[in-house]
Amino acid sequence: MPAPALHPIVLWFGRVGDMILLSALLGILHRRYGARCHVIGAGPWPAQIYASHPDVERVDCLRRYTAPLFDPNWWRVLGALRAHGAAPVYVCEFDPRKLARIRRLLLLSGIAPGRCLYITREACWGERHWVDRLVSFGRLTPAAFDPAAYPWPSPAPVCAPHLEVSAAARAECGAWLAAQGLSEVPLILVQPGNRRSMRGRRLRPEADDDKAWPPERWAQLLRRLHERMPAARLLLCGAPRETLLLGWIAAAAQLPEVLACELPLSRLFALCERAHSMISVDTGPAHAAAALGLPLIVLFGGQPQAEWAPRSPGGSPVICLGGPPQYRRLTDLSVQQVFEAWSALPPRARPVPLAAAC
Numbered sequence: 001m002p003a004p005a006l007h008p009i010v011l012w013f014g015r016v017g018d019m020i021l022l023s024a025l026l027g028i029l030h031r032r033y034g035a036r037c038h039v040i041g042a043g044p045w046p047a048q049i050y051a052s053h054p055d056v057e058r059v060d061c062l063r064r065y066t067a068p069l070f071d072p073n074w075w076r077v078l079g080a081l082r083a084h085g086a087a088p089v090y091v092c093e094f095d096p097r098k099l100a101r102i103r104r105l106l107l108l109s110g111i112a113p114g115r116c117l118y119i120t121r122e123a124c125w126g127e128r129h130w131v132d133r134l135v136s137f138g139r140l141t142p143a144a145f146d147p148a149a150y151p152w153p154s155p156a157p158v159c160a161p162h163l164e165v166s167a168a169a170r171a172e173c174g175a176w177l178a179a180q181g182l183s184e185v186p187l188i189l190v191q192p193g194n195r196r197s198m199r200g201r202r203l204r205p206e207a208d209d210d211k212a213w214p215p216e217r218w219a220q221l222l223r224r225l226h227e228r229m230p231a232a233r234l235l236l237c238g239a240p241r242e243t244l245l246l247g248w249i250a251a252a253a254q255l256p257e258v259l260a261c262e263l264p265l266s267r268l269f270a271l272c273e274r275a276h277s278m279i280s281v282d283t284g285p286a287h288a289a290a291a292l293g294l295p296l297i298v299l300f301g302g303q304p305q306a307e308w309a310p311r312s313p314g315g316s317p318v319i320c321l322g323g324p325p326q327y328r329r330l331t332d333l334s335v336q337q338v339f340e341a342w343s344a345l346p347p348r349a350r351p352v353p354l355a356a357a358c
Contacts, residue, residue, distance in 0.1 A: 008089075091106075
């Protein structure tokens with residue numbers, strides 16, 4: 001008799017980039033256990049990222065800074081976990097305080113330890129790149145389950161992050177582009193900020209943000225891009241808290257082809273499907289671009305490429321610059337280096353069926 005299908009439960013209280021990387025694991029678990037995953041995260045972005053993902057059945061999001069007693073989502077998740085008494089549980093969190101919160105949740109849910117795996121306790125934690133860790137983690141089976149009943153899938157799954165854009169998101173993005181007069185022009189996406197870029201209404205000091213590049217350098221780069229592709233529109237992308245930064249860069253560039261855009265994740269994903277290319281600091285939107293096949297330049301500060309470089313499921317080009325050991329800050333990179341790397345990107349290929357990567 002075939003083993004019963006199970007909905008794997010996957011927990012990670014990560015940020016946008018982390019949750020996009022997580023899709024590599026979700027695809028494996030869906031194929032192994034025969035049913036889509038239940039993702040439990042923190043903050044609003046997991047629900048936005050996985051709203052229409054084929055490997056996800058349900059998404060629950062706890063409040064990041066609310067005590068469990070006062071978070072109604074906590075109680076809903078607790079009830080859902082108690083109702084899924086037979087599912088395997090994969091915990092990808094590594095932050096000690098967040099792990100303590102997850103352990104408390106699982107304990108109160110009555111989930112037996114034999115149903116659970118923690119990535120930090122397994123040999124795969126020693127893998128250098130996060131995607132490799134997650135893929136190796138997906139090969140493991142909790143002690144309460146028979147590995148032979150849930151084998152590695154054949155053909156092999158796509159062992160890379162992958163995202164889906166819903167029809168509603170495409171339609172909304174198309175309407176937005178039409179309203180901006182951008183429906184028929186090439187688009188180059190530029191992501192200059194990260195979650196640490198701003199302190200209130202001021203830029204953080206460069207000493208506090210290794211991913212910071214001065215607005216003047218971004219403006220110089222935008223002018224070089226415009227010289228190379230004068231028909232393109234250059235979209236400065238960012239979250240609402242980065243609005244001032246985007247405005248400063250646009251003002252410094254002094255080009256009507258540069259537009260500062262606050263983008264919800266759904267619209268960003270849809271833009272990644274149709275844009276010409278992206279230049280981004282090492283942050284979540286870069287992982288989204290790679291997962292959606294957008295040719296990409298990624299600028300690293302103090303984080304190593306070997307651990308965090310975005311990966312594409314279909315082989316679209318990803319060129320990474322900076323990062324240790326040669327570089328420690330984004331300011332170590334010149335405008336010329338970035339422009340030359342972008343100029344070397346091959347043209348975007350038409351979408352092709354995803355091939356197995358592991």
